[in-house]
Amino acid sequence: MTQDERRKVIPLATRAALASVAMATALLVLKGVGAWFTGSIAMLGSLADTGLDLLASLVTLYGVRLAATPADHDHRFGHGKAEALAALFQVGLITASAVGIAWRAILAFGENTPTSDANFGIGVSVAAIAATAVLLWYQRQVIRRTGSVAILADNVHYQSDVALNGSVIVALVLDQYLGWHKADPVFGIVIALWLAWGAFQASSSAIDQLMDKEWPEDQRIAFLDVAARQEGLKGIHDFRTRRSGAHDFAQFHMEVDRDLTVGAAHDLVEAVEHNLRRAFPKVEVLIHLDPEGHVDTDNPLIEADVTPHWFGKRI
Structure with missing residues (x-):
């Protein structure tokens, strides 16, 4: 990636993280008022989740800014994995939130305190859903352009927020309008389970990066297809790939005619690099x-030949 491309990618990820912080702060205030007026366990769970959203978004902001730091003497491959670490921190927060909400919901089964002011609580939840939907749309644009795993984890977290706020609406309607007073703690448990599932999903991409998992097979095939079309290339083996933050790395052994001069062989390598960069x-x-x-x-x-199946059949 060129320096100009890095300058475009870095601000995008940072702006997305700042948008998450601003959104979480606004929703925290809004849901705090809603939880106070309604006394809803589901709304309280939504408030707790938003509080952790704010902390997670702050960690995401730090992660993407650190990941954007240029490579240095001690980190020759850059700092991209800071994003994966930030994502795992978010997973820990989501899991803690799920456990806390589930415990509070279980305790609520033995209580008979009704919720109140459903209209206000529903209004708060609808406003939160609308605001979160805008943030999710913006994050997806950034993810598509940068591949940021930290923003991806943040996006997964906020997707659960939409479902969570929808559950709050359903719980309040069932509790106050239909008389099912156990709906609130039941939906609190449903929300906790949803958050736990979201934590599991959000952890997979981050762990894959930290474990240097290979690219998806279709991406590997597309990459090799471009590399192997260079005239004079005799084969490719020991192909390895990995991702670190918004940066991808690929390495392979390229075979050429053993009678070529060093200069001619070097020209072939540069031609392949040029095609791949483009x-x-x-x-x-x-x-x-x-x-x-x-x-x-x-x-x-390690040694397996990965040259595309059509290689050697060209006219």
Whole structure:
């Protein structure tokens, strides 16, 4: 990725994180008033979740700003994994919120305190849903352009917020208009389970990054297809990929005719790098040059030839 591209990506992720902080702050005040007037366990759960949203969004903001820091002497591959760490912190907060809400809902089954002022609580929840929907739309635009895993985790968290606010509306309607007074704690438990599921989903992308999981197979195939179309390339093996924050890394061994001069072989490598940069501008590529037929190791996982199936059949 060029310096100009980095300057475009970094502000986008940062602006999305700032938008999350501003939204969480506004919703915290709004839901605090709603919980005070209605006495709803479901609304209280929504308030607690929004409080953790604010803390999570602050951590996300720090994570994306740290991830955007250029590579230095101690971090030659950059600081992209700070986003994954921020995402895992969010997962911890979501899980803690789910446990707390579930416990409060279980205790509420033994109480007979009714909720009140359903109209106000419903109004608060509708306003929260509308505001969150706008934030989700903006975050998706940023994720599509940057691939930020921290913003992705934040997006998953706020998706659960929409469902959570919808559950609050249903709980208040059932409790005050239909007389089912146990609806509020029941929906509190449903919300807790939803949050726990969201935590599990949000953790997967972050863990994949920290564990250097390979790209999806379709992305690997598309990348190899571009690389292998270079005239003079004899094969590709030891292809490895990973992601760190908004940055992708790919490396492979490229085979050429063993009789080529060093200069000619180097020109082929640069031609492949140029083609890959044009097709995949966000990927940092490292190519190791091998003479055709050279065997580096007897480990098939490492040495496996990954040249596209059509290779060698070109006219």
